[in-house]
Amino acid sequence: MGRLLVPLLCGLIFGAGLAISGMVNPAKVLGFLDVTGQWDPSLILVMGGGVAVFAAGFLLVKRTARPVFAAKFEIPTRRDIDPRLVAGAVLFGIGWGLAGFCPGPALTSLAFGMTKVYVFVAAMVAGSLAYGLWMRFRG
Amino acid sequence: MEIVNFTPVPALIGGMLIGLGSVLLLLLSGRIAGISGILGGLLPPTRGDMTWRLAFIAGLAVSGLGFVLLGDVSAIVIEADTPLLIAAGLLVGVGTRLGSGCTSGHGICGIGRLSPRGIVASCIFLGIGMVTVFVTRHVIGS
Numbered sequence: 001m002g003r004l005l006v007p008l009l010c011g012l013i014f015g016a017g018l019a020i021s022g023m024v025n026p027a028k029v030l031g032f033l034d035v036t037g038q039w040d041p042s043l044i045l046v047m048g049g050g051v052a053v054f055a056a057g058f059l060l061v062k063r064t065a066r067p068v069f070a071a072k073f074e075i076p077t078r079r080d081i082d083p084r085l086v087a088g089a090v091l092f093g094i095g096w097g098l099a100g101f102c103p104g105p106a107l108t109s110l111a112f113g114m115t116k117v118y119v120f121v122a123a124m125v126a127g128s129l130a131y132g133l134w135m136r137f138r139g
Numbered sequence: 140m141e142i143v144n145f146t147p148v149p150a151l152i153g154g155m156l157i158g159l160g161s162v163l164l165l166l167l168s169g170r171i172a173g174i175s176g177i178l179g180g181l182l183p184p185t186r187g188d189m190t191w192r193l194a195f196i197a198g199l200a201v202s203g204l205g206f207v208l209l210g211d212v213s214a215i216v217i218e219a220d221t222p223l224l225i226a227a228g229l230l231v232g233v234g235t236r237l238g239s240g241c242t243s244g245h246g247i248c249g250i251g252r253l254s255p256r257g258i259v260a261s262c263i264f265l266g267i268g269m270v271t272v273f274v275t276r277h278v279i280g281s
Contacts, residue, residue: 002168007191011198014160014172014243018199019206021153022146027216031144033265033272038143042150047246049154050161054251057162067169074169076239079255086263088238089245093264095230097271099219102242103235104174106228107196109215111203116217120228127232128175129182135236136183 002069015108021046024109026100033097161247164195173244174199175235238264 022028023046031040066072096102101109101120109117161172168191170177177192206212219227235241238260240249245264249257 003190004194006167007164007170007194008198008201010160010164010168010172011195012160012202013156013163013198014195015199015202016205017153017156017158017160019153019202019210020156021150023153024203024206025215027218028144030218030272033268034276035269036140036273037276038141040144040146041142042144042146045147045150046154046157047242047250049151050158050247051251053155053158054162054247055253057158057166058252061162061165064166067165068167070167070169072169073165075165075171075252076254076256081256081259085238085256085260088234088236089260089263090238090267091230091234092238092241093234093267094271095227095232095234096242096264097268098230098275099217099224099227101227101231102174103178103231104199104241104243106231107174107178108199108203108206111200111207112212112215113207114215114217116219116221116224119221120219120224120231123225123228124232125178125182125228127229127234128179128236129232131233131236132179132182 002067006069014104017046017050018105018108024105024112026105029100029102029105030097033100157243158247158251161243161251165248171244171248173240173248175231175241176239176244179236234264 018024022042028040032043099120106121106124110121164170164172170191177195180188180192240260245257245260250261
């Protein structure tokens, strides 16, 4: 339940949100990032709506001892702003701005059968895997 | 600046569904719905920690299939060519691992729980994304 059905349904709801909001369309994402040109502000409402619902639900999380189907909440505890966080956000920002894809919409778009999506996802997986292996190798 | 293609109602409804899927995953399974983290946990995989990650990604893919059936895939426009897509994918892959998150983990969940790291990372990738588009469209592209 907690490992299979819940994540599957949550992924489905999350992906439906990406599809309905238009975030699966890189042109719409780039239209938002293009603040000095012809600007599409839609992404503000996507983030705003998402943050509002998550924040409301998070109040409930804080009053709950443990998740319904798991032993504990796995929530990041770090609060420091380190160089890795900053450098990673910069690299991600450049990549996001170059193609208009971030990880969620890219994975959701795999079902569209478009070669360009496969190319992006393959490169994203390669980058993530390279980092993961490098970190594991370094210990 | 000229405002075009603004779709406030679908944007807000879609955004709220993204928030709902994220908070349900936390309340029920105790996990943060950060997509780069969910994918990254499989690269390389760890035994006993794969099922929920694959299930969530499968859920995303199924909703994409729903969009193929109910939505308009012909409206999807990917301007970037292959070399640019490869560069962008590598940057997104490495950057989200190095920075511990993307638009979902930092943007929705991080800001939603007022995490300083989430707020700072979101401001940076939003700002850098805007600068990148400015450079590619209005400096190089013009």
